[in-house]
Amino acid sequence: MRDKSVLRKLLGLCVSTVVVVGRELVEGRGGGRDRLDIWLRAKVGVRGRCGKCGTVSPWFDKGGGERRWRHIDMGMATCELVAEAPRVSCREHGVTVAEVSFARHDSAFTRAFEDLVVFDAIVSNKLAAARRHGISWRAVDHMCIRVATEALGRIDLLEGLVAIAIDEVKYKKGHKYLTVVCDHLTGRVIWAMKGRNKETVRAFFDALGEERAGQLQFVTCDGAEWIRSVIAERAPEAIVCLDTFHLIGWATAALDEVRREEWNTLRRNGGAHAAKEFKGLRWMLLRNWENLSSKQKGTIRDLERANKRAFRAWQLKEELRDVMSMPFMAARRGLDSWLAYASRSKLTPFVKLARTIRHYRDSIEATIEWKLTNGISESNNAAIGRIRSAARGFHDPESFITMIMLNRAGIAPQLPWSTTS
Numbered sequence: 374m375r376d377k378s379v380l381r382k383l384l385g386l387c388v389s390t391v392v393v394v395g396r397e398l399v400e401g402r403g404g405g406r407d408r409l410d411i412w413l414r415a416k417v418g419v420r421g422r423c424g425k426c427g428t429v430s431p432w433f434d435k436g437g438g439e440r441r442w443r444h445i446d447m448g449m450a451t452c453e454l455v456a457e458a459p460r461v462s463c464r465e466h467g468v469t470v471a472e473v474s475f476a477r478h479d480s481a482f483t484r485a486f487e488d489l490v491v492f493d494a495i496v497s498n499k500l501a502a503a504r505r506h507g508i509s510w511r512a513v514d515h516m517c518i519r520v521a522t523e524a525l526g527r528i529d530l531l532e533g534l535v536a537i538a539i540d541e542v543k544y545k546k547g548h549k550y551l552t553v554v555c556d557h558l559t560g561r562v563i564w565a566m567k568g569r570n571k572e573t574v575r576a577f578f579d580a581l582g583e584e585r586a587g588q589l590q591f592v593t594c595d596g597a598e599w600i601r602s603v604i605a606e607r608a609p610e611a612i613v614c615l616d617t618f619h620l621i622g623w624a625t626a627a628l629d630e631v632r633r634e635e636w637n638t639l640r641r642n643g644g645a646h647a648a649k650e651f652k653g654l655r656w657m658l659l660r661n662w663e664n665l666s667s668k669q670k671g672t673i674r675d676l677e678r679a680n681k682r683a684f685r686a687w688q689l690k691e692e693l694r695d696v697m698s699m700p701f702m703a704a705r706r707g708l709d710s711w712l713a714y715a716s717r718s719k720l721t722p723f724v725k726l727a728r729t730i731r732h733y734r735d736s737i738e739a740t741i742e743w744k745l746t747n748g749i750s751e752s753n754n755a756a757i758g759r760i761r762s763a764a765r766g767f768h769d770p771e772s773f774i775t776m777i778m779l780n781r782a783g784i785a786p787q788l789p790w791s792t793t794s
């Protein structure tokens with residue numbers, strides 16, 4: 374293989390659009406890295422295209438002369454591609470810099486380099502990616518936006534939806550939330566926006582459009598009125614299911630309330646030691662039975678004698694979990710007896726919860742009947758939490774949304790040398 378061909382292969386450049394016309398290794402000064410400059414020109418006969426839309430457009434002028442694009446490093450050296458950047462006259466966009474095959478419009482980096490950096494930012498975070506490639510955090514942030522925008526322009530995530538989950542996600546302390554919509558079939562996040570109110574949910578349905586909203590068969594969510602009222606308004610045909618994730622969350626909160634009351638009673642009655650011991654039970658009680666060690670299980674069995682009220686509350690939480698995993702008919706019967714038991718339990722938080730569950734009974738039964746489990750909400754919630762903590766919080770909701778979409782919408786770039794697509 375000739376040197377030039379080896380070089381072109383190493384650079385991953387497309388043979389049908391560009392020609393390598395020269396190269397130079399520029400020595401780094403003051404301990405800096407060496408830089409390999411590669412001069413390119415468009416292949417003769419390749420017609421100029423608009424940088425914004427890719428439409429073949431007539432030549433306008435030579436533009437601002439030479440431009441540079443940082444490319445993937447070559448061994449120890451960094452690498453830059455250098456080429457003329459003529460302008461074309463697009464019918465729609467007017468005079469624009471012509472498209473180059475190896476870079477996105479308006480970027481100082483090649484497509485391959487950007488894909489690599491964004492890939493790294495997704496698996497670690499933007500700061501780590503910035504350090505790894507010796508560029509600024511802001512540059513990484515812009516790459517993420519460019520890559521996500523390009524991918525989202527290519528695919529329509531709102532096409533063919535049948536069952537979706539609508540949920541809220543915290544992005545910052547002090548009640549700052551995003552509304553996030555997932556597709557139950559693919560498990561992907563398909564839409565996200567700052568805010569959690571009726572206007573936010575309406576914005577989703579505006580994006581979806583009337584026809585596609587009419588094709589929605591199931592929507593899962595929690596009991597939030599701001600979600601439910603808009604579903605009733607925009608997708609009245611859809612069956613609304615109550616997310617199991619939230620339902621169990623309610624039962625866990627009720628259990629914690631009982632535990633707190635009992636602890637306070639013990640303290641008031643002077644049982645300081647018993648109270649202290651009881652406080653330590655908190656996390657054990659809230660965990661799922663199957664995740665407890667045998668010693669912890671023993672402690673919970675002892676609770677039956679030690680504190681009947683706390684034990685009853687724990688039983689009610691675990692029983693509700695069981696009911697949610699039963700086949701439909703058994704679950705309906707199970708729910709009846711659960712509601713009777715909870716109502717008579719003399720535990721105020723569970724009496725209240727029984728009332729709430731009666732109110733949402735149709736939604737809960739729909740969840741069991743259609744087996745729309747909490748898997749999607751749970752795994753997306755966990756993943757979004759990881760994204761948030763990897764970045765140590767987000768100040769800008771748009772930047773958080775970009776990372777959520779890159780991570781969870783199935784639009785993450787592949788490594789530049791990946792051969793599958």
Ligand SMILES: [Zn+2]
Pocket residue numbers: 423424425426427428463464465466467
């Ligand atoms: Zn154009």
